[in-house]
Amino acid sequence: MEALAQRLSHLDSEAGGALRVVMYFDTLIRRRVDLPALARASAALAECVAGIRLHGTGRVIRVGPDGRPAPTPPAPASTSTPITLDEEEIGTVWLERPTPPGPLDELLLDRLALGAAAVLERYGPASTTMADPALIELVISPGTDDAARTRALRLLGFPADLPLRAIAVRSPRPLDRIGGLICPAHPVKAAPLAEAGVILAPTVDPARFPDGTRAGIGAADRPDRSWQQARTALRFTTDRQPVVHHDDLGALALLAHIPQEALRDNKDVTAIDRLATAGDDLDTLDAYCATGSVRQAADTLHLHHSSVARRLTQIGRTLGIELTEPAGLTRARLALTAWRLRGG
Structure with a gap:
């Protein structure tokens, strides 16, 4: 792989070089490399610092052409390209070239972005999944004992000690789609109940709820208590305030009782x-x-x-x-x- 990178760094034909860049990244993806390996290979090929940033987690990978972590502070990006997955921008890749961008830099970054998206789709956090409503009800029911709740959380894929927020939702949009929007960086579970849809997520971005959605957000506490808070908050939603966090209600929450x-x-x-x-x-x-x-x-x-x-x-x-x-x-x-x- 290093020999191939060395040959590609001395291209005598832009067309032939473009084909080799494509083949180079195709080989990396077939080998199922992870993000650090993808960044190292890109930096070696470009002979300058290559970077990957993920918006959801804030994770940043910067690697020099020698394969080692790049020194800080970072230099300004000479070229950058967004990473997109399912038509959503989830990160950015870039080169820190001290000279003007090379003729194949845009193509290299395009392939790096595609490779990063493929890695994240394969190894990244699971997207929102519709869960068994019976398991969800066990988690959020106040009558469930701790042992049964812990087992239900484990079956849903959540660690028993992970703080979870319950969200009560009424929306024409699919629950799994909403869950993926409000918590793109972590696993999310959702299920429809009789009174409202329920979403369980470690974090929630209230600004990302889609139009036409009413949502009440509980605190990151016990899931059963959080669900009660979420149901209460949902009752306070209006057209002008379609998303309500229970913590923001304060004394107004007493009116619900x-x-x-x-x-x-x-x-x-x-x-x-x-x-x-x-x-x-x-x-x-x-x-x-x-x-x-x-x-x-x-x-x-x-x-x-x-x-x-x-x-x-x-x-x-x-x-x-x-x-x-x-x-x-x-x-x-x-x-x-x-x-x-x-x-x-």
Whole structure:
């Protein structure tokens, strides 16, 4: 392999050199080399530092042409190419050539990126898999004893001591696809339950949930407790806030424990019922409660602030609440949240 690399470093024909570069990386992939070996071979071929970075884990491999780890700090990349897998960018490969890029550098990096993607697909973390719902239920059920939960976690492929977050999901998208998006760097298990889909993952990136998805995220605690938190957080989701982390609810989470009959009997909650039948009033109140400002609510609704102010005056009369007062705004927020928790 070293002899081949030496010959390829003195190419006399760009076309012939391109073919040899392709054959070189095809040989590496057939030999099922790992990422460090792939980086070493690339650095030897390019006769400069080659690097691989994985976005999900932050792992960086930099190798010099002598096959040893490259010194730090790194030099600026002379050429770089993204690593893509299943149409998603998962990392980057690059060369640190002190001279201008060579005629075959782009091709070399293209083949290095393809090789890295093949390695990650073969040896990297397993993608999200749909698990046996019975095993998932054993893990998240509060009635499961520790021995049974540990066994279920082991059968799912999770170490018993690995902190897991439970996520309660309602979405038209497949659960395995959502799991792969929110936790691309670690194994994820998912299963549909009667009330919501459940995803178990070591880490969660809330910004990566796809559009049209509602999700409640539990804390990284015992899976059964995390699932209870996730279900509670899911109840607080709205169109404007489709993803809710239980930790962010604070004292608001206490509202989820109020009996349904108490919510039905509360006059502020029943007043929201009347408001829900009055055109855009509910959306106006929601925007105002979310922002706490007439002007910001107007921006959200794409209306003039005077129009929103008139609507809020009428809404306040319907509710019997002075919305411009801090206490009135707090009361309206609680009433609107309780109305949603009741099933409104």
